Amino acid sequence: MHLGRLAPKRTLQWSEVGSEVVVLDRTMGELLRLNAVAGFIWKQLDGHRSAEEVATVLSRHFYVDRRTAERDVEQFLRQLTDLQIVEEDSEP
Amino acid sequence: MLITHELITWAPRAGHAPIPDIHLVEDHDGAYDVWKAAGVRDRILVHVDGHLDFYWMADRDPEELLAARSSEELNQLLAQVTAWNLDGVPLRDLVHMGNFLYPAIAEGIVRTAYWVIPDPFWASAVQREAVRRELEAVVRLRPSNAGPMEVSDGGISLTVLGRPVTVCTLENLPCFREAVLLDIDVDYLLTWKPGGPPAYFGQNPTTPWLWPTVFLACLKAAELPTDLATIAYSVNGGYTPLRYKYFGDLLAAALADPSRAVANEPPPGTAAQAYAGFLVAVERGEMRTAQERWRTMVALDPSYQTPYATWGCREERARRWRSALRMYDQMIQVDPDWHFPHVARGRLLWRLRQWAEAEDSFQKAAYLSPGPTTATHWLGRCALRRGEWQRAREEWTKAVAENPKDVMSWSALARLATKQGAPSQALVYGRRCVQLGMDGPAIHWHLAWAAWRLGRRRLFRRELGLWGRQLLRALWARGMQGWRLRTSRRTEAYAPWEAGPQADASVV
Numbered sequence: 199m200h201l202g203r204l205a206p207k208r209t210l211q212w213s214e215v216g217s218e219v220v221v222l223d224r225t226m227g228e229l230l231r232l233n234a235v236a237g238f239i240w241k242q243l244d245g246h247r248s249a250e251e252v253a254t255v256l257s258r259h260f261y262v263d264r265r266t267a268e269r270d271v272e273q274f275l276r277q278l279t280d281l282q283i284v285e286e287d288s289e290p
Numbered sequence: 291m292l293i294t295h296e297l298i299t300w301a302p303r304a305g306h307a308p309i310p311d312i313h314l315v316e317d318h319d320g321a322y323d324v325w326k327a328a329g330v331r332d333r334i335l336v337h338v339d340g341h342l343d344f345y346w347m348a349d350r351d352p353e354e355l356l357a358a359r360s361s362e363e364l365n366q367l368l369a370q371v372t373a374w375n376l377d378g379v380p381l382r383d384l385v386h387m388g389n390f391l392y393p394a395i396a397e398g399i400v401r402t403a404y405w406v407i408p409d410p411f412w413a414s415a416v417q418r419e420a421v422r423r424e425l426e427a428v429v430r431l432r433p434s435n436a437g438p439m440e441v442s443d444g445g446i447s448l449t450v451l452g453r454p455v456t457v458c459t460l461e462n463l464p465c466f467r468e469a470v471l472l473d474i475d476v477d478y479l480l481t482w483k484p485g486g487p488p489a490y491f492g493q494n495p496t497t498p499w500l501w502p503t504v505f506l507a508c509l510k511a512a513e514l515p516t517d518l519a520t521i522a523y524s525v526n527g528g529y530t531p532l533r534y535k536y537f538g539d540l541l542a543a544a545l546a547d548p549s550r551a552v553a554n555e556p557p558p559g560t561a562a563q564a565y566a567g568f569l570v571a572v573e574r575g576e577m578r579t580a581q582e583r584w585r586t587m588v589a590l591d592p593s594y595q596t597p598y599a600t601w602g603c604r605e606e607r608a609r610r611w612r613s614a615l616r617m618y619d620q621m622i623q624v625d626p627d628w629h630f631p632h633v634a635r636g637r638l639l640w641r642l643r644q645w646a647e648a649e650d651s652f653q654k655a656a657y658l659s660p661g662p663t664t665a666t667h668w669l670g671r672c673a674l675r676r677g678e679w680q681r682a683r684e685e686w687t688k689a690v691a692e693n694p695k696d697v698m699s700w701s702a703l704a705r706l707a708t709k710q711g712a713p714s715q716a717l718v719y720g721r722r723c724v725q726l727g728m729d730g731p732a733i734h735w736h737l738a739w740a741a742w743r744l745g746r747r748r749l750f751r752r753e754l755g756l757w758g759r760q761l762l763r764a765l766w767a768r769g770m771q772g773w774r775l776r777t778s779r780r781t782e783a784y785a786p787w788e789a790g791p792q793a794d795a796s797v798v
Contacts, residue, residue: 213356215364222352227377227721229355231364280744282714 202286204275205245210283212240223283230283235260239274243284249275301469301517305510309472309545311518314538316593318343318522319390321473325399328518332398334470336463336514337391338406340481340529342424344450345389346431348375349396370432377725387527395451400471403450405457410482410499412445412459420484421457422446460508472516472545476537477529479505490528491604501554502540510548519545525598532598533569536562561591565599572620581624588625597630611638629659636668645675662692667699674706682706697726704736713743731761 206212212221219237221230232240238259242252249271257267278284302309313324318339325333337343350373358364368374375384385393394400411417422441425448429436437449445458479498480489489496500508523538524530530537536556544552556562564587571580588595597603600621605614615638621631636651649672655665670685683706689699704719717740723733738753 211353211356215356215358216361218361218364220356220358220364222356222376224352224376224378226717227725229352229368229374229376277745280746 203245203248204278204284204286205243206240207283207285221283223281226282230281235270236274239271245286301515303510304472304512304514304516304519304545305506305548306513308547309516309519312542312545313518313520314542315520315522317526318387318475318524319385321520321522322385322390322394322399324518324520325394325471330399330471330518332401334466334468335391335394335400335403335473336406336466336470336516337403337473337475338460338478339473339475340408340477340484341388341475342391342405342428343388343475344391344395344428344455346373346428346435347381347384347389347392347396348373349381349384349393350374352376370434373432379725387522387524392451395453401453403453403455404463405455406460406463406478407457407484408478408481408499409459409461411484417483424484425457460512463512463514465513466515469515469517472514472519473522474519474541475522475524475529476534476541477522477524479537480530480534488528489531490598491607496531498534498537502537502544503552503554506541506544506552521545525593525596528598532594532596533562533565535594536560559590561587561594564590565594568599568624572624577620577623580620584624595625595628597634600631602631602634606634606638611641614638615642627658629655629657629663629665632658633663633665633668636665640668640671645672648672662689662696664689664696664698666692667696667702670699670702674702679706679710695726697723697728700726701728701733704733708736708739711743713740716740717744729756729760731757731764734760 206221209225210221210223212219214220214237217234217237219232219240221232221240222228223230235256239252239256242255247255250268253264253268253271256262256271257264260267262270275284311328313321315321315324350370352374355364355367355374358367375381381393391400391403395403407421411421418441422439425439425446428450429439429448435451439446439448444462445456447454447456449455477489479500479502480496482496482499486492519542521538521542523535525532525535539557539560539562540552540554543550556566564583568580568583568587571577571583600617602614602617602621605611605617615635618631618635618638621628622635625631632651632655636648636655639645639648639651649669652665652668652672655663656669659665666685666689670682670689673679673681673685683703686699686702686706689696690703693699700719700722704716704723707713707716707719716736720733720737720740724737734753734757738750738757741747741750741753
């Protein structure tokens, strides 16, 4: 995976609703609902963890094999990148 | 001892005693601003109008969604798709002449509303059914916020946002024991049927179904106690033909001083009288006289210098291009320094494929205009036609910078982004168009394309569905328009300058 250390854009608002994560993007006028797995990945994105590290945490938490976790994380992060709701954290 | 009941109110009754607080507004949503400024709350509203002026607004703060406690609660909230202001548009920007009663009720300014409809609306079963259908369409959009309707001989009653709303004629208003907000739209006197086109765009010249003197007599008979009256001219949008704008002034003067005599003709020395003289002069081909009357009119009241003063826009909408062009040429002769007829002329020349002449007109309009003008947008189209994409982008970017609500230019930018293979930009520009109310098939096509390119499959499917639906609607509307044009009759009395003015602020 070649994705950087990503974090949600600072302009977004989000919260946990039940087992979901709800993300409000006022710039695009959209509301995104993330299921339990997507929400878990979302909460790991702090700008410091790499995609591999997120996959490791995911694999342990949901008891899935590493390959599946890496694939799912990469796919999800690419979706978030396309949606333009994550950014690479430039702070050290 | 006899005990007699009297109206328990300290407010003057309209037509009997002077009303102390009367506000004239150009567009009817100005009444909402008047009420807000006055700080009124929990009032009875008597809305005398040819239109309901109520429509749902997407005014709910989406932060409520973030505060949901469960997925089930979130599902329930999201079921009200049209309610959420996801874009964070300032609420006042969402209010317009067609929906201002919504915030008036939602914010507690109005606790009970009476929509006083023109008598012709209740004169036949067909008209009554049209009124009922209009209300039903409103209820259907948010059934949880709008109650069931009850139809009787006297009118229609329903509940909206938990508040009672009654629709009836002036004669069927009840007796009020407290001061009401009296809210009058001049187009009440000029609207003959519900849901019809604005008077300016009507097939035949519009005359009032009720003249001010008779209306004032009816109002007096209703004995409405009121301490605050608003009167809307409603010329913008074509609801009140400009030649009758002065009705608003007559009504305001009569309500302020019921003892003074009222006539139905425009008072001497007013812009209305000058405008009437202008129309006659043009009809006779006396252009010098027309120019003098026009200048007098504008000097007396600059608001009369409006696209609705000319019938050109009406001719244009009716696809009588040559006739429209002739009228715009006449307006340029009458007022060569007014930018509007130059823009309109350019638009027509564009349609007639006279590109160079069209661009010349747009250049003149841009030079003459004191503020933002659609001429900037059209100059962009001229540049695009010559293949100068960068120049076109510059013009449209300038246009939206001058006027962020210039939906035509946002749409042009979206189209250009699609041409240039820039899906992210197309998505942003397209979203802006939708926010501004553009809902045609073209914009949903651009959004669908952008969504596909960005891999957003769910958005793609949604936009594709919207494109298909809007395309069918547009084709149907075009078919109906063609049928109407073919079946319309032109009477001997019809003269171009007698046609209703059609002013569309968006084309200025």
